[in-house]
Amino acid sequence: MSDRPGEARLLDLTRLISRAGRVQTGVDRVELAYLRALLAAKVPGFGLVRTSLGYILLDEDGMRAIAERVEGRVPWGTADRLSRLARRLDPAQRRGQSDARRLARARTVRPGLKRMLRRHLPQGTRYFNVGHTNLTERVTRAVKQGLGGTVNVLVHDTIPLDHPLYQRPESIARFRQMIGRVSRDADLVIYNSRHTRQSAERHLEEIGRVPPGLVAKLGVEVTEPRPGDLPKGLPPAGVYFVTVGTLEPRKNHALLLDIWERMVKQTIPQDMPHLVICGQRGWMNEELFFRLDRSALLGAHIHEYGDLSDGAIAALLQGAAGALYPSFAEGFGLPMAEAAAMGVPVICADLPVYKDVLGDIPVYASLKDSYLWQRRIASLANSQRAGKAETGHTAKGFEPPTWDRHFNAVLKMA
Known part of the structure; x- marks a missing residue:
């Protein structure tokens, strides 16, 4: 991984916390890969979580503890009293947000986000949003105006806009809002494939601004069979x-x-x-x-x-x-x-x-x-x-993309 001394990275972990206790989707696993990468880097790393009550800032110790829970090495804790105020959360989400509060370096109500980030993070901090979650004007303004930082967004696909028949109406509206925020505020857009870049930049051009972008294929890891x-x-x-x-x-x-x-x-x-x-x-x-x-x-x-x-x-x-x-x-x-x-x-x-x-x-x-x-x-x-493997269409000679290559490409530009 490419590191730059004297800077910090802020990873949005809202999605992983909201998915506490659930089977991970592909997007969840990408956010987890970024979490692991930030913890392995020499550059200081922080995590940002939006909860039903405001925002939570995690330092590396807190991020490491969240990673242990997401990976199943440590169980999620019990729901705290504050979580009872969020009636729309399911029990697992309440435990996730409660653990994030217990592990927090700092917490604030929503209007205090910029002040919290300025107090705890260095100028020039680079913000990464890779979960299609919590990319709001409040967040990007806090990073860019409060820290003089950059906003780096990973776009996984544009399916809600390209194939709306497969989506719920509210998810289409949310995605349209997110891609508009990408157009206005992103300093770099990370794409997982050439196809995703072509599709996304078509929509971004219609909105008005196409931010700089790069294609970095996701790492493909072979899980140990259990x-x-x-x-x-x-x-x-x-x-x-x-x-x-x-x-x-x-x-x-x-x-x-x-x-x-x-x-x-x-x-x-x-x-x-x-x-x-x-x-x-x-x-x-x-x-x-x-x-x-x-x-x-x-x-x-x-x-x-x-x-x-x-x-x-x-x-x-x-x-x-x-x-x-x-x-x-x-x-x-x-x-x-x-x-x-x-x-x-x-x-x-x-x-x-x-x-x-x-x-x-x-x-x-x-x-x-x-x-x-x-x-x-x-x-x-x-x-x-018949006991014969079909060799014409298997992974013979397939070199899967790696997370090392992904992060080396991304962090040279982000």
């Missing part, structure tokens, strides 16, 4: 496939359900593969949930798990015939890249971002041709049953 974390019944007996991701409309789990319902009518029982769906149920997907809950395949050849650890998912992927990703849209596709890094054959939609990240490693299949998907799945299943 078979002991798997619940009873996993892995399923026989050939199986895995898909990882929140059950939301753009992930297109319906395509896989269509294929499995068709395959069961065409395949002898002993050759019928299993599908393991790893991900929490999301939003605007009631039709899929209705189908899943009433499917005769659920529990027989389709298995849904919403709370598996990263180690459990890695253990599942180790034995899978393939990993399936039929998304309509993605910003990077971190779970798919992680599967490829493990050497698992991948079948995915023919999205530009996938080709940008993984090149010719996966098998690409049009989302308009479910029969092609079925043939590719059957081919991988037959290869595994």
Whole structure:
């Protein structure tokens, strides 16, 4: 990592605190990677958290304690009395905000943010927002006017603007507000792929100002498999496939359900593969949930798990015939890249971002041709049953991007 002496970095940790106790999403894991990087750097690091009551500033000791909790090495503490005032928070969020208060170097109500930062941080502090959360005028003004600092924002995707049918109306409005703030106040925009940069800069140009930007691919880490974390019944007996991701409309789990319902009518029982769906149920997907809950395949050849650890998912992927990703849209596709890094054959939609990240490693299949998907799945299943690995489309020769390369690129410019 590139370090500059005499400066400080301020990482927004609002998202991670708001996600206390939950299975991490891809964006959560990126924020955690930045937290680890700041703790490993020689430059002083601080964390900023917006809570229901105001703002919290964490020093490195506090950030380290938060990292231990996010990683599961230390349990989240009990909810404090102040958390009872925030009735909209769930119990896990109350514990997260309570721990942040207990670990705080400083706290303030919202109007006092600029004063708090000026008191505790050096001039020229560089602020990083990588979680699509808490990028507000109050925050950017406090950093730029109060500290003479810079605002550096990681944009993961522009899906709410490009594919609004897959989003809740309030999330579209929030994202539009955020991208407007990026246009007005960002000193540097970090993009996870060329495709994300092209999409974002198109929207930024429409708003008026396109800040300087760079593409730095996210680090792809292979999680250590933890078979002991798997619940009873996993892995399923026989050939199986895995898909990882929140059950939301753009992930297109319906395509896989269509294929499995068709395959069961065409395949002898002993050759019928299993599908393991790893991900929490999301939003605007009631039709899929209705189908899943009433499917005769659920529990027989389709298995849904919403709370598996990263180690459990890695253990599942180790034995899978393939990993399936039929998304309509993605910003990077971190779970798919992680599967490829493990050497698992991948079948995915023919999205530009996938080709940008993984090149010719996966098998690409049009989302308009479910029969092609079925043939590719059957081919991988037959290869595994025969004890042969398909070498044409695995991670052979794949060098996954690393966080070291990401931060070396980012911190030279940020």
